[in-house]
Amino acid sequence: MPTLTDTDSFVAALRAQARRYHDQHPFHVEMNAGRLSRRQIQGWVANRFYYQENIPRKDAAILANCPDREVRRRWIRRILDHDGTAGEGGGIDAWLRLGEAVGLSREEVCDGQHLLPGVRFAVDAYVTFARTRPWVEAVASSLTELFAPDLMAERLAAFERYYPWIDRAGLGYFRARLTQAPRDSEHALRVVTEHCRSAEEQARAVAALSFKCDVLWSILDAIDHAYPD
């Protein structure tokens, strides 16, 4: 059994990946400073949809690989939150409403006509990671949610302040994530700290989170290059 200090330093190493989180990407810095054009915002929303669209499949891959029923019973909530149920829309619907709020039709968001190759490659790499790596590593890769609430709060404030042309009713996705992300990351962190006991397991978890930071960063690289000022 690890000492308390071991777990503490493991969690600290995970949290330290915040320095590689995409809130520091130039495109997000520009977004939150109110300096993106309508076309740049549209390009981001349309491309980021491919990520949103693939999240339930990534989470289902984790379920498929996870032999622990208690973890599955909790993890499945992510798919329900995102896909929605017969009764209520989920995160994907909310992102499509964001698309409409920034002037994109559901059709042009869903049919992938704006989708950039670099975005596709990065998202596909993430889904493949969840399919093919041990499920605990895939859970660790979700821990960028530890860093998400701050970015969401900053983004909500920036959108309301700098982009008055975007209908506030379209910002529901970000608002929902303010509560979903901490709840989900708390569970994921508990799973990861319970299952990664050896130094090697802990190093693989940190590497998984680092990989996920690369995925998110690459998505913005592709968008930033495709939609210059």
Added chain:
Amino acid sequence: MPTLTDTDSFVAALRAQARRYHDQHPFHVEMNAGRLSRRQIQGWVANRFYYQENIPRKDAAILANCPDREVRRRWIRRILDHDGTAGEGGGIDAWLRLGEAVGLSREEVCDGQHLLPGVRFAVDAYVTFARTRPWVEAVASSLTELFAPDLMAERLAAFERYYPWIDRAGLGYFRARLTQAPRDSEHALRVVTEHCRSAEEQARAVAALSFKCDVLWSILDAIDHAYPD
């Protein structure tokens, strides 16, 4: 677009796989005729648990491979039914109660001490099929549920008549499947008929269902040989 006749003959070809369903396996024939010993019933319950245990992972693999959100929103109910939720137990819990009713502890069912290699191989082949084959074929492989209700009804009657030593409270799994299986197979059949339009696609769906019949049959072969009269 196929003619109505095309769809009809496709559905007929799927339903014709009933002739290869495991209700006709000698072990099930003996079971429903009341001729199995306590040890044989126990061996069946303990081994079949490995199948039950892996069903949610099979269904999650289908979700992970399925790009159609509407299908996912319906398919996920299978996982919830089987894994259960925080509030209520699901099919796996119900099978563990069946285990207790036939005199097996939860521990000895869950730890796999009775699990036969042939059962493991067959179940693993099914999960691998769902992971690696196109998702529509995996959906087609689930269509043994078309044939399940008749077997469940016959089995319930046989258990109540011939095996009075089994506590009836342990038969909840079979009762639940009497309504779940028709509901689930109706959906799966709709998905398969909508997606399999060409003769080749329809042939692959029939082959998937045939494969699934082989999986169920092989499980009983292994059990039948391990627990002779």
